[in-house]
Amino acid sequence: MTSTNRSVRSRARGPIEREESETESETEEGRCPECGADGVTDAKHGETVCRECGVVFEEDHVDRGPEWRSFDARDKAEKSRVGSPTTEMLHDKGLSSVIDWQDKDAHGQTLSARKREKMSRLRTWDERFRSQSAQDRNLKQALGEIDRMASALGVPENARKTASVIYRRALEEELIPGRSIEAMATASLYAGARQADVPRTLDELETVSRVDRKEFARAYRYIARELELAMEPTDPAQYVPRVASDLDVPEETEQRAVELLEAGKEEAVHSGKNPVGLAAAAIYAAGRLTNVDVTQHEVADVADVSAVTIRDRYTELLDAAEQPV
Numbered sequence: 001m002t003s004t005n006r007s008v009r010s011r012a013r014g015p016i017e018r019e020e021s022e023t024e025s026e027t028e029e030g031r032c033p034e035c036g037a038d039g040v041t042d043a044k045h046g047e048t049v050c051r052e053c054g055v056v057f058e059e060d061h062v063d064r065g066p067e068w069r070s071f072d073a074r075d076k077a078e079k080s081r082v083g084s085p086t087t088e089m090l091h092d093k094g095l096s097s098v099i100d101w102q103d104k105d106a107h108g109q110t111l112s113a114r115k116r117e118k119m120s121r122l123r124t125w126d127e128r129f130r131s132q133s134a135q136d137r138n139l140k141q142a143l144g145e146i147d148r149m150a151s152a153l154g155v156p157e158n159a160r161k162t163a164s165v166i167y168r169r170a171l172e173e174e175l176i177p178g179r180s181i182e183a184m185a186t187a188s189l190y191a192g193a194r195q196a197d198v199p200r201t202l203d204e205l206e207t208v209s210r211v212d213r214k215e216f217a218r219a220y221r222y223i224a225r226e227l228e229l230a231m232e233p234t235d236p237a238q239y240v241p242r243v244a245s246d247l248d249v250p251e252e253t254e255q256r257a258v259e260l261l262e263a264g265k266e267e268a269v270h271s272g273k274n275p276v277g278l279a280a281a282a283i284y285a286a287g288r289l290t291n292v293d294v295t296q297h298e299v300a301d302v303a304d305v306s307a308v309t310i311r312d313r314y315t316e317l318l319d320a321a322e323q324p325v
Contacts, residue, residue: 033057088164089143099123135171138181142167145185145210146192152208153200155193163192166223175226179219182210187220191229199234201276203304236270237261239279239303246302247283249292256286260317267320273313277305281313288314 030039032050039048039057048058070076099122103111111119143164150160167188170176176184186209193200206213224231237258244254260282264270270278280303287294300307 030058088161088168089147099126138176139168139171142171142181142185142188145182146189149186149189149205149208153204155189155200156196156198159193159196159198160189161192162196163189166191166227166229169227170223173226175223179222180211180215183216183219184223186211186216187223190216190220191223191231194231194234195229197238199238199275201304234275236264236273236275236278236282239276240282243279243283243299243303247294247299249283249287249294250290253283253286253290253292256290257282260285260321263321264317269313269316269320274305274309276303277309278313278317279303280305281310282317284310285314285317 030048031037032039032053032055034055035050035053037050037052040051041048041058046060047056049056099119101123103116103119105111146160146163146167149155150163155163167185170184170188186205190200190202190205202213202217205216209216223229240254240257240261244257257279261270261278264278264282280299283303284294284296284299286292287299296307296310300310303310
C-alpha cells in the first residue's frame with residue numbers, strides 16, 4: 001500500500017456494516033488517497049472511511065455526542081444534563097445554581113455532622129449571592145408571591161409567566177417604589193390571568209392575597225394605566241367551564257349555557273353586568289332547559305354570587321334567547 005502523510009489502513013467491511021456506517025454518517029470529509037472517492041464519517045467507530053473501497057484514512061475522531069443512549073423522548077429528557085430552560089418566573093431566570101437541602105452525597109448517603117454544617121453555611125451564602133441587589137430581592141419576593149397565589153387558585157403556567165413579565169416591566173419602569181410588593185404582585189397576577197384568557201375574580205384573589213381588595217385593585221388600575229395594558233372586557237363565557245365543573249353538570253348543559261351567553265351578547269345583556277354572575281345565571285338557565293336539577297343557591301355558592309343576581313340575570317338571558325321562562 002502506498003505510503004501517505006496520513007495513517008491509512010484497510011478494514012474488511014461486509015454489506016450490513018457498510019449500510020450501518022452510511023446510516024450513522026454525519027458529514028462527508030475529504031477524499032480517499034487510494035481511489036479518490038468521497039469519504040464518509042462513521043460516528044460509531046470514530047473513523048472516516050472511503051465510500052467505495054473501504055479504506056480508513058481518518059480515525060480517532062472526538063465523539064461530541066452523549067455517552068448514553070435513549071429510545072424515547074422521556075428517556076432522553078431524564079438523561080439529559082443541560083439543565084432547565086430559562087424562565088421568567090424566577091428572579092434570576094433559573095440561571096443560578098441551587099444547593100440541595102437533603103444533606104446527602106452523590107451515592108445517597110447522609111453527610112456527616114461536620115459536612116452538614118458546612119453545607120448549611122454554603123446554602124446561606126449561595127442564597128445571599130443569588131439576590132445581591134435590592135431589585136433582585138424585590139423581584140424574588142414578588143415572583144414567590146405570584147407563584148404561591150397562582151398555585152392556590154389553579155392558574156396555569158402561561159398565565160403565571162405573563163404575570164411575571166408584567167411585574168418585571170413594572171419594576172423596570174420604577175412603578176414599585178412606595179407601593180406594597182404584595183399588592184403589585186396580586187395586581188400583576190390578575191392582569192396576567194386576564195391576558196391569558198383564564199381570568200380570576202377579585203373575590204378569588206382576595207382569599208389568597210396578603211393585602212385587602214381595595215389596595216390591590218388600586219394597584220391593578222395603576223399598572224394597567226402606566227404600562228398601557230390592553231385589557232378587553234372579560235367574556236362571561238370564560239367562567240362557564242369552571243362553574244360547570246364545580247357543579248358537575250353535563251357537557252350539554254355547559255354548551256347550552258355558552259349559547260345563551262352568545263345570544264345575550266347580541267342583545268347587549270352583558271353590558272355593565274358582573275361576568276361571573278352572568279355565567280352562573282347561564283348555567284342555571286341551561287340546567288332548566290336541559291332538565292338538570294341545580295338550584296339557584298347551589299349555583300350561587302359555587303360562583304360566589306347572590307341568588308338574587310342569578311334570579312335576575314337568568315330571565316334576561318332567556319328573554320334574549322327567546323326561550324320561555
